[in-house]
Amino acid sequence: MAAGGPASELIMFIVAVIIAGSVAGALAYVTTDIAHGMNDRGATLANQLRTDFAIINDPNNIPVSGTGPYNYTFYIKNIGKEPIPFTANAVQVFINGEIVPPSNLTFTDVSGKAITALNPYQVGIVNVTRGTKLTSGQYYTITVVLENGKKRSLVFKAP
Template sequence: MAAGGPASELIMFIVAVIVAGTVAGALTYVTTDIAHGINEHGELMADRLRTDFAIINDPQNIPVNTSTSPYTYTFYIKNIGKETIAFTSNSVQVFIDGTLIPANQLSFEDVNGDPITSLQPYEVGVIEVQPQSNLASGYHTITIVLENGVKRKLIFRIS
């Protein structure tokens, strides 16, 4: 009977070591997973902070080409970030008054009217918008969203 005591204590010790090892392994996995998530989120935030742009139109005087039907509205975009911005209908979404403008109603150009696919830092690009119908006189909102989610709004007036 004297041998049963140390044997059961040894078994309990081994079980305790196994349980402790399992808990330590699980905590290591969870901690590593959290660290990777924080790292990925930090990279995403850094990318969003390096990517920035501004709509540089005069909100009271939006250029309108009345020789097209419907009219074509011109918006100037300046890359004020440190990263190149993809500047195509696949990477930039345009909303006017909350309505998504389809890609076939948009054109992306440089200030000389030449088609471009990206905006370098501090470069100005032009988005020509030709909605299905002319915008009514009054105030409207344009929202431009980049592929990484960075967005800017401008409230503008059409006379």
């Protein structure tokens, strides 16, 4: 009978150590998972902070050319620290919430040369081709969305 006491205490001690080890392992896994998530989110946020742009048109004087189709010119300036992909596949344009098809968008620099990226502090041109003219004197909203989700809007008066 005397040997039963220490044996049961030893078994209880081993069970307690196993349970404590399991809990510690689970906590270590959860902590590591949270740390990786925070690291990924921080990298994404840092990238978004380095990427920024502005639509720099005069909202009362939007350049338009053509008599059908009509080409509206919008100036985009990269005010971030990273180059921005500047193609119809990477940039979406909306006018009053309606997406402009990529085939109706042209991306150039200010001298008219086609470009695929907008470098920091560089100004680029987005030409939006429409089959119908925007109603003169009416207000419209253009929204430009980059591939990382950053977007800017401009309310403008149609010429």
